[in-house]
Amino acid sequence: MEKEELHEEALGKLNIKGANVSPAVIKRLPRYFRYLRELIRNGRMRISSGELSELMHVTASQIRQDLNCFGGFGQQGYGYNVNYLYAKVCEILGVGEGFSAIVIGAGNLGRALVRNPMFEKRGVDIVAMFDVSPEVIGRTVADIPVLAMDQLESFCRERKVDMAVLTCPKENALEAAEQLVTLGIKGIWNFTGKELDHLAPHTVVENVHIGDSLMTLCYEMRALEEKDDQK
Amino acid sequence: MEKEELHEEALGKLNIKGANVSPAVIKRLPRYFRYLRELIRNGRMRISSGELSELMHVTASQIRQDLNCFGGFGQQGYGYNVNYLYAKVCEILGVGEGFSAIVIGAGNLGRALVRNPMFEKRGVDIVAMFDVSPEVIGRTVADIPVLAMDQLESFCRERKVDMAVLTCPKENALEAAEQLVTLGIKGIWNFTGKELDHLAPHTVVENVHIGDSLMTLCYEMRALEEKDDQK
Numbered sequence: 450m451e452k453e454e455l456h457e458e459a460l461g462k463l464n465i466k467g468a469n470v471s472p473a474v475i476k477r478l479p480r481y482f483r484y485l486r487e488l489i490r491n492g493r494m495r496i497s498s499g500e501l502s503e504l505m506h507v508t509a510s511q512i513r514q515d516l517n518c519f520g521g522f523g524q525q526g527y528g529y530n531v532n533y534l535y536a537k538v539c540e541i542l543g544v545g546e547g548f549s550a551i552v553i554g555a556g557n558l559g560r561a562l563v564r565n566p567m568f569e570k571r572g573v574d575i576v577a578m579f580d581v582s583p584e585v586i587g588r589t590v591a592d593i594p595v596l597a598m599d600q601l602e603s604f605c606r607e608r609k610v611d612m613a614v615l616t617c618p619k620e621n622a623l624e625a626a627e628q629l630v631t632l633g634i635k636g637i638w639n640f641t642g643k644e645l646d647h648l649a650p651h652t653v654v655e656n657v658h659i660g661d662s663l664m665t666l667c668y669e670m671r672a673l674e675e676k677d678d679q680k
Numbered sequence: 681m682e683k684e685e686l687h688e689e690a691l692g693k694l695n696i697k698g699a700n701v702s703p704a705v706i707k708r709l710p711r712y713f714r715y716l717r718e719l720i721r722n723g724r725m726r727i728s729s730g731e732l733s734e735l736m737h738v739t740a741s742q743i744r745q746d747l748n749c750f751g752g753f754g755q756q757g758y759g760y761n762v763n764y765l766y767a768k769v770c771e772i773l774g775v776g777e778g779f780s781a782i783v784i785g786a787g788n789l790g791r792a793l794v795r796n797p798m799f800e801k802r803g804v805d806i807v808a809m810f811d812v813s814p815e816v817i818g819r820t821v822a823d824i825p826v827l828a829m830d831q832l833e834s835f836c837r838e839r840k841v842d843m844a845v846l847t848c849p850k851e852n853a854l855e856a857a858e859q860l861v862t863l864g865i866k867g868i869w870n871f872t873g874k875e876l877d878h879l880a881p882h883t884v885v886e887n888v889h890i891g892d893s894l895m896t897l898c899y900e901m902r903a904l905e906e907k908d909d910q911k
Contacts, residue, residue: 475899479892483875506877542895543902557795561788567873567891571898611901636901638894642798646737653904655897659888660798661710663869664773666886667802668706670842670867671774673884 470518470541477515478538480505485535486570497528545572548636549609553625554616555580555588555595558640562614564591573612577604605632612636619643626654701749701772708746709769711736716766717801728759776803779867780840784856785847786811786819786826789871793845795822804843808835836863843867850874857885 470478484505488496498516502509516529519537539545550568552559555578562568563575578595580586586597596604604610613629615622615637622643629637630649637654639645645654701709715736719727729747733740747760750768770776781799783790786809793799799806809826811817817828827835835841844860846853846868853872860868861880868885870876876885 476896478899479889479895482895483889483891541899543898544895546898546902548898548901557788557792561792562890564788565890567894571891571894573894573898612897635904636897638897651904651908653897653900655893655900657890657893658710658714659793659796660714660802662886662888663798663802663804664710664713664775665707666843666867666869666884667774667777667779667804668709668772669884669886670779671777673866673882677882 474515474518475541478542481515481534482538482542482544485531485538488531489535493531495528496531501529547572547574548611549574549576550612550614550638551576551601551604551610552578552593552614552616553598553601553629554578554618555582555585555590556616559614559616560590562616562640563593575614576608576610579604601628602632605634610634612638614638614640615645616640705746705749706772709773712746712765713769713773713775716762716769719762720766724762726759727762732760778803778805779842780805780807781843781845781869782807782832782835782841783809783824783845783847784829784832784860785809785849786813786816786821787847790845790847791821793847793871794824806845807839807841810835832859833863836865841865843869845869845871846876847871 484501498509498512501507502512505512516534519541550573552563552575559578559580563578568575575593578590578593579598579601580595581598585595588595610632611634613634613636615625615629617625619641622639622641622645626637626639626645626648630652635652637645637648637652639654639656640659642658642660645656648654715732729740729743732738733743736743747765750772781804783794783806790809790811794806794809806824809821809824810829810832811826812829816826819826841863842865844865844867846856846860848856850872853870853874853876857868857870857876857879861883866883868876868879868883870885870887871890873889873891876887879885
């Protein structure tokens with residue numbers, strides 16, 4: 450509780466909205482978020498760039514450079530204030546903006562996602578799931594109701610919905626996304642494998658390609674094999 | 681069929697193993713893989729860097745730079761050979777190495793993953809799933825048998841298993857990973873949220889943090905809101 454209050458207090462004092470933070474740093478911030486969160490959970494108040502560097506397997510100079518971008522200046526021999534940094538990262542990334550989300554598709558992936566604590570940790574509130582299958586409509590998953598796809602329009606008109614998590618089959622992805630844009634959804638988190646770039650000017654799309662990460666793993670496994678073979 | 685043969689033929693002629701390709705290019709290759717795959721599916725044989733640039737929303741000079749790294753030289757007015765590029769990307773990334781994989785955890789995420797065609801598309805063969813719950817042990821998911829966790833050791837000793845997809849609860853992740861290392865698993869695709877970096881010198885770990893992508897989306901949604909507010 451006390452830690453949460455510290456976080457709230459720190460957040461209240463901040464007003465820079467990440468305007469001067471480069472896209473490259475923004476990309477690295479979710480990782481800082483995770484490590485800083487873990488440090489707070491473990492009761493740490495201060496950390497040096499050297500220690501953070503060792504923990505995150507990033508050079509200390511990279512860390513100093515990243516954190517200085519948003520005024521997280523560490524003091525020599527004293528280190529960084531963990532709560533301040535965490536609050537700053539949260540603020541820049543928009544954690545705690547109170548976004549509400551719906552999930553399109555209540556299959557295995559949709560169900561796995563709503564059960565994952567990441568939404569809650571990042572301040573995103575899932576309010577409903579939508580599916581076309583009569584087998585799942587009317588049920589709940591982790592207390593989230595599964596509604597019929599033809600209720601989507603009225604639901605979004607009645608309630609404020611900011612974000613949609615798209616887990617429907619690839620062949621239905623474009624149609625669903627276009628409907629979501631029409632309904633004023635501002636962000637689509639797209640797991641369908643269908644590229645949805647440049648869908649609409651006022652809707653942000655984040656395409657997740659899990660398979661890309663599988664390929665990176667295959668590449669690294671092969672590279673390791675070759676290295677071992679050369680020995 | 682014919683396209684597959686073309687791909688096989690092209691692969692046979694290659695012998696560079698990506699030794700001279702920079703890590704930055706390697707990171708971008710899975711995206712080329714997806715787009716080139718789609719082009720082949722649509723029967724395209726050649727493409728110019730300009731057209732590929734438009735399709736992928738990357739500058740043409742970036743594309744030329746990336747593809748020239750591994751000898752994918754396009755000819756002026758003629759463009760790139762799509763099959764050759766695809767085969768080259770596959771080869772560098774280790775697609776078609778014939779890796780076999782097991783999935784630890786047959787919950788929603790594990791089930792969603794084995795049903796995803798990405799493994800087949802990338803030449804990774806899932807041979808079994810493992811779980812501790814009597815409710816799922818003995819069942820099959822997409823024709824993959826779900827075995828008990830205490831069968832893991834004998835299974836891995838009897839069969840060649842290269843890779844493990846870790847979808848068990850976070851609190852069991854480290855123990856499971858250490859067992860997998862002992863059993864000679866060379867690659868762990870880690871969805872547990874537990875950081876498993878530097879686990880063992882001969883096991884590669886690819887940590888998937890889906891939440892990082894959610895944060896990027898939140899950031900971009902907030903940035904768009906601010907831009908709109910300023911108008």
